[in-house]
Amino acid sequence: MHKTPPTFQDPGLADDGYRVFQRVFLRALLGAAGSVSGLFVLADLMGINHLGETQLLGTVVYCLANVVMLSLTWRRALYVPLAAILVLASFAIYTLALVSVPGDELRIVWYFLGIGGSYILLGRWVGLAFTVASIGVILALNPGLPIPYSRLSVVTITLALVSCSIISLAVTAYAQGVYRQLLEANRHLRSLSLVDPLTGLPNRRLLDDRLRQTLAEGGRHPQQTFGALMFLDLDHFKEVNDTLGHQGGDALLIEIGHRLRAQVRDSDTVARLGGDEFVILLPLFAPDRDAALQGAQTVAGKLLEAVGQPYTVDGHVVARTPSIGLTLFPEPGDTAAAVLQRADAAMYQAKADGRRCLRVSKGGADRAPLQTGADLAGA
Numbered sequence: 556m557h558k559t560p561p562t563f564q565d566p567g568l569a570d571d572g573y574r575v576f577q578r579v580f581l582r583a584l585l586g587a588a589g590s591v592s593g594l595f596v597l598a599d600l601m602g603i604n605h606l607g608e609t610q611l612l613g614t615v616v617y618c619l620a621n622v623v624m625l626s627l628t629w630r631r632a633l634y635v636p637l638a639a640i641l642v643l644a645s646f647a648i649y650t651l652a653l654v655s656v657p658g659d660e661l662r663i664v665w666y667f668l669g670i671g672g673s674y675i676l677l678g679r680w681v682g683l684a685f686t687v688a689s690i691g692v693i694l695a696l697n698p699g700l701p702i703p704y705s706r707l708s709v710v711t712i713t714l715a716l717v718s719c720s721i722i723s724l725a726v727t728a729y730a731q732g733v734y735r736q737l738l739e740a741n742r743h744l745r746s747l748s749l750v751d752p753l754t755g756l757p758n759r760r761l762l763d764d765r766l767r768q769t770l771a772e773g774g775r776h777p778q779q780t781f782g783a784l785m786f787l788d789l790d791h792f793k794e795v796n797d798t799l800g801h802q803g804g805d806a807l808l809i810e811i812g813h814r815l816r817a818q819v820r821d822s823d824t825v826a827r828l829g830g831d832e833f834v835i836l837l838p839l840f841a842p843d844r845d846a847a848l849q850g851a852q853t854v855a856g857k858l859l860e861a862v863g864q865p866y867t868v869d870g871h872v873v874a875r876t877p878s879i880g881l882t883l884f885p886e887p888g889d890t891a892a893a894v895l896q897r898a899d900a901a902m903y904q905a906k907a908d909g910r911r912c913l914r915v916s917k918g919g920a921d922r923a924p925l926q927t928g929a930d931l932a933g934a
């Protein structure tokens with residue numbers, strides 16, 4: 556049984572894109588309603604279009620209310636109450652205009668904006684409830700209106716409301732679908748930039764990030780702990796490509812990824828840097844260098860053993876061994892690049908010493924050489 560590599564969680568995309576669109580839409584509606592009512596007030600003050608005392612007062616209050624609400628939309632937690640107030644206000648304004656200002660045809664504009672807005676701002680169920688309530692209000696109030704709608708007008712406005720509702724439902728469903736697809740595509744793109752597409756293991760970028768984080772974490776703790784990093788390169792991998800083709804080589808690399816993951820803990824990182832190069836990061840786990848070295852050598856022995864077992868690729872049995880370079884960290888003033896470079900150099904030493912073995916980096920220049928590790932040849 557292969558252990559599945561831990562899935563990569565992306566904290567940067569937690570916010571749903573549709574929510575962002577809803578907030579922008581709410582701001583646009585509040586901005587439009589505030590500006591239009593402000594223009595009416597201005598026109599009245601300039602003597603272009605007299606509103607009458609009560610209507611002027613109402614328009615001023617409405618304009619100011621929209622400005623206040625607009626300023627509050629930057630608080631995410633207030634989104635639902637603000638959207639609900641806007642939708643209810645457009646409903647109330649329409650109803651008021653219906654019973655008291657018979658000549659005001661602008662009410663129709665606000666009303667239809669309110670209907671469409673309710674679907675987008677608060678979801679399809681609220682939108683549907685708003686449509687049904689609106690039709691109910693027209694039918695209930697109609698006989699008593701200052702200028703009652705004719706039978707044909709009632710049918711027309713009901714059909715218009717139903718059409719508006721259907722269009723709003725379709726637009727909302729489409730917009731939500733598009734945002735969901737965009738979100739998925741974004742997640743996919745981000746994971747592609749951090750994951751090796753062949754093996755599904757973390758790539759160099761993600762490894763680099765995890766190594767930096769591990770080093771930074773170590774720097775914050777008062778008690779020093781040590782971790783280890785191993786650079787693993789297959790011996791004569793090119794021959795596999797030459798005899799079984801590139802696809803056969805790929806299948807072998809995938810299987811090696813599985814075997815490596817199966818030997819380490821979930822908290823460890825197994826990355827593929829490219830070609831036949833893998834890196835295994837064992838985060839800070841030991842209180843001193845000797846304990847870290849002992850633990851890392853045990854893991855390295857298991858990796859040499861597991862990767863050295865024969866493989867079956869396309870019905871062919873293939874045997875391949877790895878060379879492993881190991882380094883401990885942190886050295887004084889260590890960086891991610893320096894740790895990787897030390898492990899890489901130790902791996903080249905393993906190649907130079909005949910391959911199929913583990914070599915341990917000497918560490919800092921002032922440090923006595925650490926023991927070099929086990930050979931698989933003798934195992």
Ligand SMILES: Nc1nc2c(ncn2[C@@H]2O[C@H](COP(=O)(O)OP(=O)(O)OP(=O)(O)O)[C@@H](O)[C@H]2O)c(=O)[nH]1
Pocket residue numbers: 753788789790791792793794796800801802803804805808829830831906910
């Ligand atoms: N199948 C496959 N092959 C790859 C991929 N990336 C690189 N390679 C091949 O992997 C081989 C890497 O070989 P090297 O590590 O340089 O050499 P080697 O044959 O393993 O020999 P030593 O490392 O010296 O033991 C090259 O032949 C590359 O063409 C890949 O994604 N898939």
